[in-house]
Amino acid sequence: MVFMPVSSSVAVVLAVKRLDAAKSRLAAVVPDDRRRGLVAAMLADTLGAVEEAGFAAVTVVTPDPRVAEVVAEFGARTLDEPARGDLSPLNAALLHGIDDVRPTADLVAALQADLAALDAPALTEAIDAAAAVIARGADAAFVADRSGAGTALLVVRASAAFTPRFGPDSAAAHREAGAVELDPAHRRWARLRTDVDTPDDLSVAVELGLGPRTRDALDSVADIARSDTDGVFLRR
């Protein structure tokens, strides 16, 4: 068994699908043309928090050149989609990124890309907690999302053959695969746990405090949504 120091080097991997296909569950409150900008803004705020936390080795797996432009603004790198295999497209994309950076880091952190309220302290604390658990012998550790069913962050030992299991009920899937759940009582890291898929998630992220780019993107939607009775996240 290999033991890691808590000060292990960390590579961060995210996956973003084509913007035209992204965040369909927000379609009722954000029109198509604004939704692409909103998804890009949430990615930018996520990458902003990662940068502020001091994690410099960042890879985003995406087929979308507009996403690649956002990634380049943060000095991060883009990897194209892998060939289709047995895994879901999301897990195939993440595993492609994880495999690519494995030789360069002690730990690989797979992070959701829509963490519009993420801040550096939450991310740093969670990755430190994961590093400590992995240093004690686990192959992987994760932070569940706000609902408890999904996963906001999965950290794997780079040398371990741990396959990501993002998707429906991924928290249970990661737990069953042997990953250690961090802060299972959900007392900490609300800003990390709030991935934005639905209007309700967006409301919670607004309450927590959005990153600046998401706030700007939503301001542009607000002009439309103020007169829209479905603009739930703006009426709070």
Ligand SMILES: Nc1nc2c(ncn2[C@@H]2O[C@H](COP(=O)(O)OP(=O)(O)OP(=O)(O)O)[C@@H](O)[C@H]2O)c(=O)[nH]1
């Ligand atoms: N690179 C890549 N990323 C993906 C793929 N599928 C999903 N993702 C990303 O994985 C995260 C979660 O994906 P989903 O929940 O399936 O999609 P979503 O865009 O968040 O939302 P919905 O359209 O409402 O399901 C998002 O960051 C997606 O952009 C894929 O095939 N390739």
Ligand SMILES: C=C(OP(=O)(O)O)C(=O)O
């Ligand atoms: C993919 C996941 O989340 P979502 O579909 O909510 O983005 C997940 O939590 O594993």
